[in-house]
Amino acid sequence: MSSALELKLGTRWKKPPFITDAKLRWALLIGSVIYLILAFASLEINWARVYEGLERGWRFIMAFSQPDFTSRANDIREGMIESVIMTVTSTIVGIAISIPVALGAARNIAPMPIYLVCRFVISISRALNEIIVAILFVAIFGFGPLAGFLTLSFATIGFLAKLLAEDIEDMNKSQAEAIRATGASWMQWINYGVQPQVMPRLIGLSIYRLDINFRESAVLGLVGAGGIGATLNTAFDRYEFGTVAAILIIIIVVVMALEYISGLIRARIK
């Protein structure tokens, strides 16, 4: 029996704590408890109102058992077509702009000044919520799908260019170098050395973004930027839960279909 063992026998054993500094651990714990108490205290829930609303909530849930596709069929159809159109166009334009921005935002390809500009564009696009951008575009360009289209294109750039740029930065250097060594021009180098490496990811991300754009297009209508959101908003205002349920079901089904398709395509690329 070793002396180290003799010391340990009979002593209690505790799992070493995740945060080793005891002071910090307690400070964090007490801080979170205080925060939670304050946060809950400031909630101001009107339980009487909530109780009243439960009946309406139940009606909403029941509406899903008999969604009403017919009474506002025209509005729903128009809204959906507009949403789809905005989704498709903004995704195409977004991709087309993201690719050069992504090239510019990849540190291993772009010179410093271009890198900074492109990174700036990306951060602005990511920091601003779609709805806020839509409000501004509606104020500037007027109501309608154009504002929605611009909003989604702008949001697509931030999303796609960031992820694509990261992918380019992670790519295999030796493959790209081999192409450069053949004496290829810059464009040829991108085309043969870089593009094949990032293409599968670009396609995967584009389909994913198509899915996101569709979901977002469903709310832009709330601020007047076109799409199914306006119809949805009206239905809510009139408490027409049957129509609401119908629209939500369509959205969910379309999203599921898109996810299924993107799964198939991604599997084929790999």
Add this chain to the structure above:
Amino acid sequence: MLKLEKLTKVYKTGDKALSDVDLEVPQGQVIALIGPSGAGKSTLIRCINRLVDPTSGRVILKGVDLTGLGARRLRRERRRMGMIFQEYALVERLTVMENVLSGRLGYVGFLRSFFRKFPQSDIDEAFRLLDRVGLLHMADKRADELSGGQRQRVGICRALIQDPALLLVDEPTASLDPKTSREIMRLIVEMCRERDLAAIINIHDVNLAKMFVQRVVGLESGRIIFDGAPEELVPEVLTQIYGEEDWEATIETVDEDDDEEADA
């Protein structure tokens, strides 16, 4: 002590992994189970503690038939069988001590195990075992910080703290270098001798097996085709198990390699 009667396993895909395996292991005997990949070695030991449910046949441990047991009884019986795995199978993000103590899970209630409040006797035993394998100073390290050989030692501690009657050992040295392999094998065999444990060791390295055990069982396509002392493993028998190969030559070169490693 352990008795297998006509043990058969047919997978859903239709592959017959085991057919009518009969085997008896007395108290304290260490058996090496050899055979080519896919012979059913892994399935055999997993059928014993029913990580894989056998299709037919019986597994009798100290008079208890394991094959018909319900979930609760099965868990009680599993405590009597310690298992050591090929890729160590430690829970990588838990500490060494938690990994060892997890061997006592069958003995303590859920809440005690959830709050890591194991009985002091378990904790002392864990320290003793870690000291025995030379890893006491690593007790509070996370398992993924350990080297392969160290991890397998922790795996051995986890199996032994169960206070088992039988050790089921699945390719303990497959991911280790030759020197560490021998150390681990020696440790397992020593531990079995100290505690009078029976053990079934799956192993594909025939020479390593011959070095440490008294009895070798050869499995091929789910059937036992050899059962005897290591000395009886002549080239003809090996050919029967593994297929045609110049056994004398292979054995010699492997031995030379091992000697060089040992010298270094």
Add this chain to the structure above:
Amino acid sequence: MPTSTKANGVKAWQLRDRKGQLLNWAMWMGTAIIFYVSWMKISDQTTWFFVYDAPRIAADISNRAFPPRWEYVLQLGKPVWDTLNIATLGTIFALIMAVPVAFLAAQNTTPSKIFVRPLALLIIVSTRSVNSLIWALLLVSIVGPGVFAGLIAISIRSIGFCAKLLYEAIEEIDETQVEAIRATGASGWQVMVYGIVPQILPAFAGIAVFRWDINIRESTVLGLVGAGGIGLQLQSSLNVLAWPQVSLILLVILVAVVIGEYVSAKVRGAII
């Protein structure tokens, strides 16, 4: 190897064979046509007069918006606090509900693949397909306007998101570690706590912080439909065209988002 025959009869190498090339062209043409048709539709519904006027309007708005009305920031304390609470408490509630859903949805932990798993997947897909603003709209009409509606909206929206990422993490765990715990005679719950939970804990923490970051962004606009937070102030300022206030609010939102991203990056770095 795909080749074609030139006019002079010499075979030339090509990347794609004839069929592949046609398909490739058809795809590009199809995309172009879809884009053109869609664009015409958008164009039809656009009052181009306004668009031509856009630069002037944009300049006009930014003239009015700057400088921001700095003293208004004093009135934004409570709305910012509400926004933070919606995001944080919403994330906590979502996680509490997402964990069981994820375990029911993962192939290797679900009690029943035929009955329970599809139900869990349905919860996941329906909650995450619908934007949090729509959930907010719904909840405002059910429980009335205010922070509570926003909190519940964020929670519901986040359930599907967190549960999806979590169940994918559960499906990727190393089964041999679970097997090893099971072999010791551990009960089902013990296998869960010792074999599965330690393996998914880092993913869980990452998902929590990731979603919290997103929720900070989303909770800033919930007020537009009356569900509490700083969006309420944005809405009322927009209604009276108080552009100096709008620009200040946007600035505050931007700062909040940046801080949120910084905190979540720090925490994620500490965990992993």
